[in-house]
Amino acid sequence: MLNINNLHVKLEDEDKAILKGLTLEVPAGEVHAIMGPNGSGKSTLSYVLSGRDGYVVTEGEATLDGASLLDMDPEVRAAAGLFLAFQYPVEIPGVGNMTFLRTAVNAQRKARGEAELTAGEFLKVVRAKAADLQISPDMLKRPVNVGFSGGEKKRNEILQMAMLEPRMCIMDETDSGLDVDAMRLVADGVNALRSPDRSFLVITHYQRLLDHIKPDVVHILSNGRIIKSGGPELALEVEENGYGDLLAEAG
């Protein structure tokens, strides 16, 4: 599904390499976790994959189902099935959450040559999915993320994920700022979306989210490269011993 090959990325504004030859493959249906210390390049990876300005790919490539991602506009990537759950979801005053979601869903359907959902169809689906995530009708009416608590914002991200039905979901530090109950709610939402043709890349600093969203593979990212990959036990090792030993091992 997602293939990243020898990816080198630097900042547009300064001569600073962030990713230095990152290679990663996430097959269909799998959940991969990326863990790493602060500054290892975790967020950069999520932004580069989803097409945010400000980064320059100097070498390497990234493909989704064989199609090169890096030349696509962000909305084209979204239509191709890529979704990024933001670490800090953006507030957009004056734009209703429902309007926003419906525009996004129909834009993607249109791009894929599918029929747009009518207001009635859309409403039915969104209400059901919102209820699963304990998102109140009031939250749906409010402007996008405006006045939402940290937990509400993250749940709103998962609602978008559920509505847009992406094939490849990247979750950037989704656990940050969440208490235990909110984390369980978010994890349940994600787990409900797991399926054989949908993959997840869960970026996190801590192991605790991985208690709820069980990964198939755990990668350790350091200084712009994957330095070790393994099973879920790798995350536990980090939890217990920190990153120190792993970093030392990698030199």
Next chain:
Amino acid sequence: MSDLAVKPIDEVTPQVSGPPKAADALEARLAALDLPRDGFAVAARVDALARLRAMGLPAPRDEYWRYTDPRPFNAPEAQALPIVGGPESPLFAARDTLTLVFVDGVFDAAASDDPALDGVEITSLADAGAGHWAEDLYGTLEAAGQSPVRRPFAVLNTAAARDGLLIRVTGTPSKPVHVLHRRGTDAADAVWHHVIRVEAGAELTLLESGTIGARSNGVIEADLAPGAKLHHIAAKRANDPKVGLSHLFARVLDEASLKSFTLAVNGRQMRHEAVIDMVGDDAVAHVAAAVMGDGHVGPFHHDDTVFITHAGLRGESRQVFKKVLRNGATGVFQGKILVKQGAQKTDGYQISQALLLDEASQFLAKPELEIYADDVKCSHGSTTGAIDDEALFYLRSRGVPRDRAIVFLVLSFLADALAEVEDESLRDEINERLDAWLTDQPLN
């Protein structure tokens, strides 16, 4: 060293240049007008003419015209500005309103609804005779609004206006009064003057839409008795080239409430002044505007000038101005909150914001506070900047195409101004129209 770099604040000239220099220009301007010499409110017109001769027309270096060139308004003749582009149904056309049609600033009774409506009494200015109730009011709020800043074009209007509406509201009419403007000729120099008196406890919604003259000069004088409410929404047709001035003079008595919202999309050179005198206690005045200017459609310069005076206790005022500018468009905001001595517990708020969509556009603002009472809460804010890249990326990462995402962000930016339209269905209609305009004319 660049001249601009060191130009001190003190190069600002004092307010208003009077005669003798401008006298010739003023006489030329007056000569081109057909001034009414008798009939309704003739005393007020004679007085206005004398006041105008004493103050003269503004000069480009006058402080109050620092950011807007008064010369198009000073010129004796209006420049012909043909309407381009296809038909567009006026806003509010589909609503149940009492529609009163003006062609080039002149009331067209035949094209209008029957003005009879419970709770409101409407006469056209041209039809009003001596002794009409509005005679005592005509020109008085305008005259009171000439201090401390002079507004010569409003004085000119009082002297010259041949038509307008005289509206007395005694109850709560079942539907809004809708003034629908049409343009008759390409060089129309429309001058109209409405006088509105909302009696104690009465309530009116006044809508304005359509196409005004190539050059226009409109004045509304609104007198709000205790507990009266006036909702005023002006949304002129988009893209019509026009050079326009409008003034809203209001006096707001105890517990009365004035809410005025203006929508402006393209045009040429426009200035809207709101001069609100909150004389009563517990008075409320909200003035807001959403402005979109595209220099590509034609030159665009839009100036909102607001002067709110708090004289009563516990007054609440809000000024919310949002301007979206691109392709060399210029937005201007001059706003002032004046709190007089003794106007304690005043709550005054003012925000002016510009969204600049490209390098060529500019926003010039002078948001002022002048406060002579201590137990007050007054604030103002002003920001200028471009589209928020983070928000744009967020929308696009959800699959919303760039053009659409920008429309969203523009609407998001304007939302606070639109929120000042109290009636939800009116607000939605304006929002939908804005959305349609933005979608028709992609922003980047």
Next chain:
Amino acid sequence: MTEATDLDVREGVDRETVEAVQNMGSYKYGWNTEIEMDYAPKGVNEDIVRLISAKNKEPEWMTEWRLEAYRRWVTMTEPKWAMLNYPVIDYQDQYYYARPKSMEEKPKSLDEVDPKLLATYDKLGIPLREQMILAGVEGAENAPAEGRKVAVDAVFDSVSLGTTFQDELAKAGVIFCSISEAIREHPELVKKYLGTVVPQSDNYFATLNSAVFSDGSFVYIPPGVKCPMELSTYFRINAENTGQFERTLIIADKGASVSYLEGCTAPKRDTTQLHAAVVELVILEDAEIKYSTVQNWFPGDENGKGGIYNFVTKRADCREARAKVMWTQVETGSAITWKYPSCILRGDESQGEFYSIAIANNWQQADTGTKMVHLGKNTRSRIVSKGISAGQAQNTYRGLVSMHPRATNSRNYTQCDSLLIGDKCGAHTVPYIEVKNNSSRVEHEATTSKVDDDQLFYCRSRGMDEEEAVALVVNGFCREVLQALPMEFAMEAQALVAISLEGSVG
């Protein structure tokens, strides 16, 4: 001509604000020093201009420069746009040059120096040894230095009295002297920079200053030098009917930095006195100037009689890339204040900051603020203004933020807060915001309110009287600006805030 208050001089600069409030009398700096003066005749004309130039032993080019300014000035009119109301100034009824005769004879020790002069120096945080040098005590240069070093230039009416630490500064290559000395000793620097930030014809008051400035300070920091100590000028108007027109020129060459402090006082007089100064700062590549002012000219009495008319033009030119300037001002004095320390951000990535406290009590009127003119790319500016009005005073913030088309990716943030104490005063905000490119971001916020009743009550419930409580709350309101001042000045300023507000409550 004596008029001295018999208040105890406070012991140090580090007293608590609250103590300062307890010790409130009238204007503390209102003593007059009885010194025989040497005056030029009243009024201004070309002969007076020539005389001032001759008294300062200036070269011909300087005399010509002054005369050019004078000829320009007579064609100009006094600006009237500020929210200031004052009687017509008779520019011919002023002395334009006054010089203490006694400076010829130096006192033998500090005992012979007016103790109040020393007390004032003390308040300005000037160490003893420098006080001796300033007061002209013989042999003071050899006394041991103690504490933190601050080099001081004192300007008494029209004339610079002397500059301390000149030798030590010279070792670092720093030139710090009176401007009259600089005109004689460093003509190449003066010629190169004088009038390049504030041109002769800039405005009415600056042009008058260009013609008749009598003295002032000059600073040159050579490339790469971080000035080894803070520099300070202390200005005092003493003689009656005397205008003071000092001129300050500071140049920070590439990579240099300096912190400069300026203090001002004047005696109490029934008649008003004119002060029209010009300060020019030139900041080259990577250089930085921090300029702090505590202005405490006599504000006039409770009835609005007397006081200094303060018309000052201060401007910094961040001429090259990454130049940085920070203006901090505490304006508590003067009957009339007309002052807009400004930043021309010409160099790419240059930065300007303006921190201001303006207090107007009784009948004082202040119209002050700043201009941030962004010309270079990626320039930054920040304005924090705190205005306090009490009594019958009027206090106006007037400012300009201008983003030119070429000043892409620039930022400005402005915060302008006003506090009203009493219902007879006024607080006004007149910002001009001109943005001509879209990659820059400008934010302006302003609030006006009265002293918070809950805060006052809380302080009083803890035992403070109303004036103490107000002083404390006002100091809290000003905190952001006070923090921008060098430590000693901050304490002085904090005490001044309290003193300036005396009698404003109850």
